[in-house]
Amino acid sequence: MSDVAVRLAGVRKSFGPKTVLAGIDLEVRRGEFFALLGPSGTGKTTLLRLLAGLEVPDAGTVLAAPRRTTVYQEPRLVQARRVLANVTLGLPRSSRDAGRRALAEVGLAGHERAWPATLSGGEAQRVALARALVRDPQVLLLDEPFAALDALTRLQMQDLVAELCARHRPAVVLVTHDVDEALRLADRVAVLRGGTFADDREVGLPRPRDRDDPALADRRRALLSHLGVEPASALTPDPH
Numbered sequence: 001m002s003d004v005a006v007r008l009a010g011v012r013k014s015f016g017p018k019t020v021l022a023g024i025d026l027e028v029r030r031g032e033f034f035a036l037l038g039p040s041g042t043g044k045t046t047l048l049r050l051l052a053g054l055e056v057p058d059a060g061t062v063l064a065a066p067r068r069t070t071v072y073q074e075p076r077l078v079q080a081r082r083v084l085a086n087v088t089l090g091l092p093r094s095s096r097d098a099g100r101r102a103l104a105e106v107g108l109a110g111h112e113r114a115w116p117a118t119l120s121g122g123e124a125q126r127v128a129l130a131r132a133l134v135r136d137p138q139v140l141l142l143d144e145p146f147a148a149l150d151a152l153t154r155l156q157m158q159d160l161v162a163e164l165c166a167r168h169r170p171a172v173v174l175v176t177h178d179v180d181e182a183l184r185l186a187d188r189v190a191v192l193r194g195g196t197f198a199d200d201r202e203v204g205l206p207r208p209r210d211r212d213d214p215a216l217a218d219r220r221r222a223l224l225s226h227l228g229v230e231p232a233s234a235l236t237p238d239p240h
């Protein structure tokens, strides 16, 4: 696999009569940040589940580096365990120092003994990130990890994830409904629609990216159009 952390070739997946993925080809390299957009129900989570090894394809091949971990929209913490125990859940006791370091990296040093119920939504999601980090993933799968957060916390978490990914260089697959989030974070953005990628292109702009950069605005328009969202001017009511 050399530099490639994830490789899908001709992947098909149906549920009953419904074909969700109709021949997907995808490669994500080590250290590459890939964002996936697409209307609801197009199979984005299904694709992540295939990458995580939680689903098997009906046809085609899925190859992925062995250390993979997923962060979901909700933090999925065990309420009866303290924060550090949540971070190192399922790992040997010797991983507790690494767990503390991961908590410090996400800005939660000193919260090791807190109970999940006492955390804010943003803090709980940081714990989920620390739980992913401590596993030193080669492939980090993110399924709308910021969707449940308020706008300001979301921006802070995006910065944190960008920083952590730049430092640890996993291959990242981020599923999001937020075009600006994808354009802010990713090296490459694709749209999943009708079972295949309608668009799959490098962003190709240096970071940090300026939202008002005309090149970014063009790309945003193109992605929105692939998602079936037309510019506001096209929605002006017909005077007749």
Ligand SMILES: Nc1ncnc2c1ncn2[C@@H]1O[C@H](COP(=O)(O)OP(=O)(O)OP(=O)(O)O)[C@@H](O)[C@H]1O
Pocket (backbone or CB within 6 Å): 015, 018, 020, 038, 039, 040, 041, 042, 043, 044, 045, 046, 047
């Ligand atoms: N285990 C399953 N059994 C039957 N149908 C399923 C199963 N998993 C997913 N589906 C169906 O596959 C389709 C794609 O689901 P998926 O969750 O991958 O969509 P999604 O793109 O992640 O949507 P959203 O943006 O709403 O999260 C949906 O129609 C869903 O109902």
Ligand SMILES: [Mg+2]
Pocket (backbone or CB within 6 Å): 044, 045, 046, 143
């Ligand atoms: Mg989903």
